Amino acid sequence: MLVVIEGTHDIEFLTRISTLLHADDPTLPDLAGMERNREIIFLPISGHPQAWGKRLAPLNLPEFHLYDREESPVTELRQQTVATINQRCCCRAMLTSKRSLENYLHPHAIQAVADITPQFGDQDCVATDVAQRVFDSSHEDYSWSQLTRRAQVRLTNRVKHWLNTSAVEQMTIPLLQERDPDGEIISWLETIDQLAKTA
Structure with missing residues (x-):
């Protein structure tokens, strides 16, 4: 089956968080193991989910799509794409309730990875917030606001990588339950598991 996500950082996040959850509850799938066993194929689409609503249909494979909520008006476009995908047989699409993974x-x-104390809400851009805090904490005479937009994007992308790898590896079940009390991530994994069984 296909697991369609926006980018490679999402693969890093999902494989690591599913390994954590699988170790706690073996009934939940370990996506890293499923990928190794060729049960699933991750397909990073580099944004623009609306272009993928029906594009994969000729393959006749089960599909799970997960897209970041982002901000309006992008959110509304993605909601339409999710609705279109969910009308297709053996396909499920979901939008994160938070801005991004x-x-x-x-x-x-x-904080365990970078010696900073991040403060962010569910709809904030975590990577940008963390990149700014990391930069400002290590530069006394130069601030984030003085950087060019290009430099800010480069640093944010670097931070985004370790957030989805090293920081995810610092997560525990209690920390995850605190950040995801409704079990949204578990629901994604359960849906992937159900779709994989139809393949």
Whole structure:
């Protein structure tokens, strides 16, 4: 089956968080193991989900799509795409309730990797917030606001990588339950598991 996500950072997040959850509850799938066993194929689409609503239909494979909520008006476009995908047989699409996958990280997990104390809400851009805090904490005479937009984007992308790898690896079940009390991530994994069984 296909697991369609926006980018490679999402693969890093999902494989690591599913390994954590699988170790706690073996009935939940370990996506890293499923990928190794060729049960699933991750397909990073580099944004623009609306272009993928029906594009994969000719393959006749089960599909799970997960897209970041982002901000309006992008959110509304993605909601339409999710609705279109969910009308197709053996396909499920979901939009995160938080802005992006990094918003499911606990600040303690981030603090364990970078010696900063992040503060963010569910709809904040975590990578940008953390990149700014890391930069400002290590530069006394130069601030984030003085950087060019290009430099800010480069640093944010670097932070985004370790947020989805090293910081996810610092997550524990209690930290995840605190950040995802409704079990949204578990629901994604359960849906992937159900779709994989139809393949």
